[in-house]
Amino acid sequence: MTSRYKLFCVLTIIGFSAVAQQAKADVCPRDEKDFVTVQQRAAANDPAAQMALASCYDLGMHVRPDGKESIRWITKAANQNYAPAEYELGRIYLYGRGINIDYAQALVWESKAAEQGDPRAQRDLAFMYERGFGVAADPAKAAEWNQKAAAQGNAEAQLHLARALDEGAGVNKDAEGARKWYGKAARQEQPAAQLELARQSAGQGNCPVAAHWYEEAAGHGEAQAMYELGRLYLGKCGPDKEKAFTWFTIGARFGSSESQAEAEQLGRKLTLAQKKHAEQTAAKWIKEHPGSDKDEDEEEKR
Numbered sequence: 048m049t050s051r052y053k054l055f056c057v058l059t060i061i062g063f064s065a066v067a068q069q070a071k072a073d074v075c076p077r078d079e080k081d082f083v084t085v086q087q088r089a090a091a092n093d094p095a096a097q098m099a100l101a102s103c104y105d106l107g108m109h110v111r112p113d114g115k116e117s118i119r120w121i122t123k124a125a126n127q128n129y130a131p132a133e134y135e136l137g138r139i140y141l142y143g144r145g146i147n148i149d150y151a152q153a154l155v156w157e158s159k160a161a162e163q164g165d166p167r168a169q170r171d172l173a174f175m176y177e178r179g180f181g182v183a184a185d186p187a188k189a190a191e192w193n194q195k196a197a198a199q200g201n202a203e204a205q206l207h208l209a210r211a212l213d214e215g216a217g218v219n220k221d222a223e224g225a226r227k228w229y230g231k232a233a234r235q236e237q238p239a240a241q242l243e244l245a246r247q248s249a250g251q252g253n254c255p256v257a258a259h260w261y262e263e264a265a266g267h268g269e270a271q272a273m274y275e276l277g278r279l280y281l282g283k284c285g286p287d288k289e290k291a292f293t294w295f296t297i298g299a300r301f302g303s304s305e306s307q308a309e310a311e312q313l314g315r316k317l318t319l320a321q322k323k324h325a326e327q328t329a330a331k332w333i334k335e336h337p338g339s340d341k342d343e344d345e346e347e348k349r
Contacts, residue, residue: 073131075103082109089120094129097121101135114145125156133160134168141171141180150181161192169196170204177207186217197228205232206240233260238267245272254284265297266336273298274306281313288313289321296329 073095076082082103088096101120104113118139124132137157140149154175160168173192176185190211196204209228212221226247232240245260257279264272277294280287292313298306314322 073098073102075099075106075108077108079109089123092123092127094124094127094132097124098129098132098135118145125159128159128163130160130163130165130168133157133163134165134171137168137171141175150175154181161195164195164199166196166199166201166204169193169199170201170207173204173207186211188217190217197231200235202232202235202237202240205229205235206237209240209243233263236263236267238264238269238272241267242269242272242275245275249275249279249283252283254279258284265294268301268336270298270301270303270306273301274303274309277306277309288317289325292317292322293325293328293332296326297332300329300333 076085076099085096085099085103089100097120101117101124103109104117104120106112110116118136121132121136121139125136133156137153137155137160138144139146140153140156142148154172157168157171157175161172169192173189173196175181176189176192178184182188190208193204193208193211197208205228209225209232210216211218212225212228214220226244229240229243229247233244241260241264245257245264248254248257248260258276261272261276261279265276273294277291277298279285280291280294285291292310295306295310295313299310317325
């Protein structure tokens, strides 16, 4: 390990530690005495305290919920070049949280935070360049900001950087580099990256690795992963009709019409014992993954 790489690792750890500590400082305190202290510090223009007070108004802790008052305190903190506040204010304008969407203002505040190294803001800025929100769509700029955020461990940025390298969007095509970033995102529980790794492994005929990543993605509620895993057991990694039926049954439960159709068709080819065992296995999996934890990201809604 080179001394330069060691230094990078140390600085990265310090950076993540600072972010974690800052996130804790910006949250509304539960204790009433601590809340009074936060009020006093916020009035004295402490930006971290102003963010904490904004959190109190947002959550309705110690005060009545008041979105406008929350935004007012966030704005005060942002006007002091406080990166966490700049990021939050940027998102407020980007997604219209309590105010009208304003991409121009979102660009201003996200840029300020991104320039200070906030990986969340860097990812948001990349998103704006990807979609052309407040700026002309620019794949190269998007890739540049995704690279910065990805290097700091932002899983969403790692996923989008991998896709850019896969497609040659704003960067030169680099299949090996794409797989590296898919892997980093997948290991951070990014389901879309897990699905992509599963597909690539399946294409290479590596059944154990493909099944592993399909199952990881399925665990996050990716119905497409459930369907494709079922197909995998009927093809390259099979035929294993019982396993395939199990995953089609699970996929159908999670809303996949393709899985539903496959389960109905395949179910007629199984013995009663096979079908019962597969249904029991599917029921157990579903019980252990109730609704899974898939949550649609705000940027995917736009």
